[in-house]
Amino acid sequence: MDSKSLYQLLSAVASGKKSAEEAVAKLMNIACEDIEYAHIDHHRSLRKGFPEVIFGQGKTADQIIGIMEKMLRQENIVLVTRIDQNKAGQVISRFPDAKYHQDARMIVCKKNDLPIAGKGTILVLSAGTSDIPVAREAYLTAKVMGNNVEAVYDVGVAGIHRLFNHKKLIDQASVLIVVAGMEGALPSVVAGLVSRPVIAVPTSIGYGVSFGGVTALFAMLNSCSSNVAVVNIDNGFGAGYMASLINSL
């Protein structure tokens, strides 16, 4: 409700068209009606620039199929994350445009390719081979959202020369996604080398006091480099999404 509408309401009171009681009732609801008004005719893909993504874990194949059917009536692209090969097989058999990416545990279903929206290159780095599924999820997410993406895997800090072999790629990236489990040290080292934003993704890889990725997460949040922000454990999708938004600015 803008000030004009408010003026009209009060004029209606002044002219006797509305009683004071009616106006009280209406005014006590202002804040919410404002919001209602703004949102009723807005869809998520309008507001956020990308449709909602289906989190596959804990949903049946039938549930996923049902949601996809409704989404595809309106959307050009639908993503399903964290879906195993078995369920994925059932799902993609129903959608000719759907493709399962096993290494990233994702289904991408798109009618047309999205144009490249981001100007720079997003670089995905991962510390160990076991971190690759999470890194791939980040990679694929950024890719389908319309970005140039590069990836280098297995460049953890125990053999830091491996990282420096890719110094050129690192220097040229506009946004970096760094994926690591165990001690989670790689984002700090990488962020120390560049002037670009780094999205750090802890993974649940490790044993003992890795605590399913919590140690890596805390290490990343304590990074002595300031150009690091962090997402939840194993949240490759979120990192790719965030990096894509940054790259598209």
Add this chain to the structure above:
Amino acid sequence: MDSKSLYQLLSAVASGKKSAEEAVAKLMNIACEDIEYAHIDHHRSLRKGFPEVIFGQGKTADQIIGIMEKMLRQENIVLVTRIDQNKAGQVISRFPDAKYHQDARMIVCKKNDLPIAGKGTILVLSAGTSDIPVAREAYLTAKVMGNNVEAVYDVGVAGIHRLFNHKKLIDQASVLIVVAGMEGALPSVVAGLVSRPVIAVPTSIGYGVSFGGVTALFAMLNSCSSNVAVVNIDNGFGAGYMASLINSL
């Protein structure tokens, strides 16, 4: 060492100018010498685009003054974070260009204003009045790094209409920094409204099971919105730094 240098080394061996033993020794050190070579003549402000920042907490005024003197010989701007009024008084009395910002607990010492580098506007939102010092630290950091910054405080979710009153600012921001303690819900709500990256900053405000900000941190990492990345508890500086890098892309 690039492939040309490697060729020269091996040619020297082939021509007898270097023995095989000398080449072995040299090659076993390649990775690191490369790095040494590349970094000796590079300063942080060259590499990262902004000089190192002095973390004031736990340092004496004398230590801070000493570090500032050395930095100011080479840098245009120096920041000191987390410094209380008492120590700050001693420090700024020594540097005519230094100014203490009590609400952000920061000293900014700059010879010249930095040009506006970021194209969009960074918006800082905070949930409660107690979160303001952290929000101000983020605000000031982004400001001195050359960005247009806006701020709205005390728009927490317990009275969500306060947030919607600022819908216009929220929609126009290119990057958002959202600061909250207690249940840390504000970043999720804000991120659900926009298509821009949100940097979430948990604060240590709260009591009981707020655990000094840990609950807010975990809540933010669990955000059901995907455009959220998180920094350490009370790390307003890091959020401002990160937002500035993003805004400058």
Add this chain to the structure above:
Amino acid sequence: MDSKSLYQLLSAVASGKKSAEEAVAKLMNIACEDIEYAHIDHHRSLRKGFPEVIFGQGKTADQIIGIMEKMLRQENIVLVTRIDQNKAGQVISRFPDAKYHQDARMIVCKKNDLPIAGKGTILVLSAGTSDIPVAREAYLTAKVMGNNVEAVYDVGVAGIHRLFNHKKLIDQASVLIVVAGMEGALPSVVAGLVSRPVIAVPTSIGYGVSFGGVTALFAMLNSCSSNVAVVNIDNGFGAGYMASLINSL
């Protein structure tokens, strides 16, 4: 034994239909049976207004059947919570009045409908689709205890306009049950909109630092709204029970 049955026994004594000795034996026998299994039921429905509820998880179908048989001799209604479809099938095949509600993982076995005891309406809100089983448990519990109950699912804070679409229901509820996993932000937002008591139920939905619902729980306990009290993770039954007591005042 409810107070009506007790009254009938004592009236029988008063009218001479039963001797005092017979009544002593019956009442003492109840006390003795208690120690093994029955006392719970008898005294609880007198003292607490509703019979004990069978927590199905970790009990065999046979154990559940055995307990139900004993309870149904004295009670009008018996609930079994947290029972999967498989076990439920075995159980309900033995009791003609029993019905399994798969979405809530509950069996309700009642001889007669309970009269509507609560005057207002209890509203159950849930943040995500995965939170629905817990929300349904709360819904069904409040329903069978004799309340008008409404429910709205999937109105989490990532798309807060969905919540506002149901503002009317929210405003009219006398008690609200708000179910959420992940960052657990919904109860704070809802409680900020109403002047009624809100029972918050954290769920174990999430991954990484959701810690099986602990983060949602802590967030809810830190709510910046004062009209929120919290039950254990996934405890939909407890929330429905508590809301029913409040609504019946």
Add this chain to the structure above:
Amino acid sequence: MDSKSLYQLLSAVASGKKSAEEAVAKLMNIACEDIEYAHIDHHRSLRKGFPEVIFGQGKTADQIIGIMEKMLRQENIVLVTRIDQNKAGQVISRFPDAKYHQDARMIVCKKNDLPIAGKGTILVLSAGTSDIPVAREAYLTAKVMGNNVEAVYDVGVAGIHRLFNHKKLIDQASVLIVVAGMEGALPSVVAGLVSRPVIAVPTSIGYGVSFGGVTALFAMLNSCSSNVAVVNIDNGFGAGYMASLINSL
């Protein structure tokens, strides 16, 4: 601004005493003032039935005085919680209607007594003598919100006969607030005795593995009685507020 004041304003418009323009200005001004400090007060007492409460901890006496001055222009009653005697002395010297309750660490400042709104009696029980400040905060909050409140302190489970000495009060209460630190067992025992809702308040009293109230909190959330809901550690205010809402249904 309560609904009565709003009605008066609109009646003035309806009767021509105020123009629509004047009313727009006044109502918009409220909205504008909101952003800085006043919106909370105005809208909250309309929306929630009770004005915002000032959390005294971490605010200076001057800040508290400033907020109180603004609130008292529109509100009949203002509460300040968690304020020590020293600060409270400075604050109450400025407001003739303000009174400091040292045992509850609260200031109550009211122009007129609130009418008794709740029909039943709220009973506050506390386990140990050290839990009394939290219990008193709950007591006073419920009291000033217009309820009949009774309190019994020091009836912890180590000498459970003390509790049973008050069986009559317990049976007659419409809502119970049970405050306990250490092992937090009292709410379970009390809830097992009654058919009414119990609000459990863990306190930070204890040492070693009491972990500042976390053990008591977890114990209460695990209560084997179903009529228990829990608030944050030491949150006596929240419990009193919640109990008052329940009692007013």
Add this chain to the structure above:
Amino acid sequence: MDSKSLYQLLSAVASGKKSAEEAVAKLMNIACEDIEYAHIDHHRSLRKGFPEVIFGQGKTADQIIGIMEKMLRQENIVLVTRIDQNKAGQVISRFPDAKYHQDARMIVCKKNDLPIAGKGTILVLSAGTSDIPVAREAYLTAKVMGNNVEAVYDVGVAGIHRLFNHKKLIDQASVLIVVAGMEGALPSVVAGLVSRPVIAVPTSIGYGVSFGGVTALFAMLNSCSSNVAVVNIDNGFGAGYMASLINSL
């Protein structure tokens, strides 16, 4: 209420002296009235064999004096635990029979010595010198409760021969209290040497991952010896009390 009383009640109904309604009301309260009846005329020192002990920490000297005055009217002995020298000075100046034991941070105030009640000897062992205050609290508690008590300090596992020098004392003790901080290993080692019950007391001595005694506590609960039970961190009093009860059997 025993069966005789129940018979009388029901006879009164049968004879019309009581109505069925009165009997319903009375019977619904049976369990608790029984308890009430049994406890009203029982004091703690009757029930438990020793009067309540005053936990000094967090109480003022005046509060302690007040409680002591009331207790000493009925009791032969009063203990105050965790009281510092300053407060203790004020307290003992008021009671001629009171003595402060600084090493144990306890006041013992007794009119007459208690007779030796325990038949065997209680042995208190502590791992380090910093654990001595807790060990002394255990020692003094067991002593004033009427036991023969021996103590050996500083026999931690880093120099295990020190422990074996006291093998004779260890073998002859009827109950052992073993006090240790840091890694908390001493109770396991001692319990492996004897066939008697060992009460283990973790202390808050240590730094880093000693977590204020939590590590020692967990280590003791994991003891590979079966004759170990554990009390809360720094709870020397509880260990002495428990050992005294065991020794008095």
Add this chain to the structure above:
Amino acid sequence: MDSKSLYQLLSAVASGKKSAEEAVAKLMNIACEDIEYAHIDHHRSLRKGFPEVIFGQGKTADQIIGIMEKMLRQENIVLVTRIDQNKAGQVISRFPDAKYHQDARMIVCKKNDLPIAGKGTILVLSAGTSDIPVAREAYLTAKVMGNNVEAVYDVGVAGIHRLFNHKKLIDQASVLIVVAGMEGALPSVVAGLVSRPVIAVPTSIGYGVSFGGVTALFAMLNSCSSNVAVVNIDNGFGAGYMASLINSL
């Protein structure tokens, strides 16, 4: 080898039936066998009064059989704890004296009954039906170690009158073992009623913030009654062992 067997060996030497050399060989052989597997048994039953107990969890049936065979050559009684029905079936088929107690998940294999060594009665109380396996483990352990043991199950604090129905047993016990999961409140309540030592056993029963028994454990360690000591989660065996030692003093 118990002290009687040792005496017989040495008597044989004294009477010339065995040479000193033969005895050296036998006694040294014991020492040598120790390193592999047997020393434990021999020395422990001398030193501790009861042979080592086999922790069945994580051992194969074959391993358990192997250890039992060696132990039974020298011991009158062997216990196996935490063994499921399947493995137990294989084990007891090999030992005619072995009996599996399914409710306690234990095998007891004894050649002769042990004489009653403890003078008083040990009482085992458990809060819920799910706690019974742990309670039974405690019961059986105390029983086979030669004690009079009584047990009452399902007397948790949610219906505290159930506990008071057994007041007589409680008052007469010389040692009490109290088993509880969830909020772990029962030991505090029971310990408040008696002057005897209480061994508290937390169980892993519960969900959400019961954290597999940790909440119950912490609650018990924080007991406001002083006559409580605690063993590890689900450690019924340890509680029975400890209670037996206390009862045998």
Add this chain to the structure above:
Amino acid sequence: MDSKSLYQLLSAVASGKKSAEEAVAKLMNIACEDIEYAHIDHHRSLRKGFPEVIFGQGKTADQIIGIMEKMLRQENIVLVTRIDQNKAGQVISRFPDAKYHQDARMIVCKKNDLPIAGKGTILVLSAGTSDIPVAREAYLTAKVMGNNVEAVYDVGVAGIHRLFNHKKLIDQASVLIVVAGMEGALPSVVAGLVSRPVIAVPTSIGYGVSFGGVTALFAMLNSCSSNVAVVNIDNGFGAGYMASLINSL
């Protein structure tokens, strides 16, 4: 590629058998192969003196075989840790030099025995029989790296005389590896007896508050002996590796 192979390549250049171009290609190729999988092996055995070790857990047999094939082209020895019997069977069927050590869950594949490099003896001690797999992993690792290694199992602190039976071995060891779960007390006791470095390995053996080895880990880090350093839970390989490096100094 070890330093000998590198020398041969460069000698071939020096003698004209290979051109500088060919050598550049070969050395650059190594660098390129690195990125995918091979660089690790080559550079690590040069830099660290021992090739990388394959962490078998979470890899398929095929993946392990693939990595081994590439490593064995250049290395004399390859280790696979944490591999179960099933997968190991598939792997060793492909490599005639490979042998599976079930007790240590390791594959050792070596072309030639390594010479004994360490001068002293490494002693591995373990507290319980369940700790043996971890102890064996340490033992075997140290053995194949060229050390004299001794091991004594099942000498935990509950029967400390078992440890002293091996005093001679303990005194003569140059480095000690001490493996323990549960309360993790053994390293402290052992380290108190010797002047040599002790590497402590916590294991995940235990239940309840052993927290999968975390309690043992923390106890070891709190050791009151100074000659103790600790590795991650169950990290027998790391302990053997570290001890070997120390012994080879």
Add this chain to the structure above:
Amino acid sequence: MDSKSLYQLLSAVASGKKSAEEAVAKLMNIACEDIEYAHIDHHRSLRKGFPEVIFGQGKTADQIIGIMEKMLRQENIVLVTRIDQNKAGQVISRFPDAKYHQDARMIVCKKNDLPIAGKGTILVLSAGTSDIPVAREAYLTAKVMGNNVEAVYDVGVAGIHRLFNHKKLIDQASVLIVVAGMEGALPSVVAGLVSRPVIAVPTSIGYGVSFGGVTALFAMLNSCSSNVAVVNIDNGFGAGYMASLINSL
């Protein structure tokens, strides 16, 4: 007791010089008497090669002086760790040979210099300037124990080229001590560069989720390099002690 002594004992029984009872008593004590006998005439400095060290924190100056006086009668060197300047002033005024090292918070009191015992060089590296006190404690400890020690401070991973500037020192060290707070990444990076043992020391430097050094500790224990072992948080002394033992092998 060796086999000869055992033979003599048994011969005494055979010859009637000792009764079987006497021998039983003696044999039941073997293990421990052995140990007693072995340790009575052994001092710590004999057994461990270095006298006990005084942990200054929590001790008064007088207590420290008292302990030092007794130690200096027998020892050439005494160390006091964690002592602040104030207390240190009082202590060193009493011992002419004592010197306070403020940067390491240690007193070293030695009559004569210890000869250099270690053959190699110990290198101490620290990540940040705030970690220097812990690094200095390690440095000084290793130094006074007779080692060549080098130190480089402020070479954290945020500017990793700083580390590579000291590659030569790093390559030549025989043992490395790496000190780091915050994310604790430096030990992993350093250990990846060398084939020598690395002792990692987490420090309590950091804020938010650094949890007083716990995050750094866990990161170090999760190091992807195998040549790392870890000591407790801030335990510079332990690291220096351990490194000295390793270097002296």
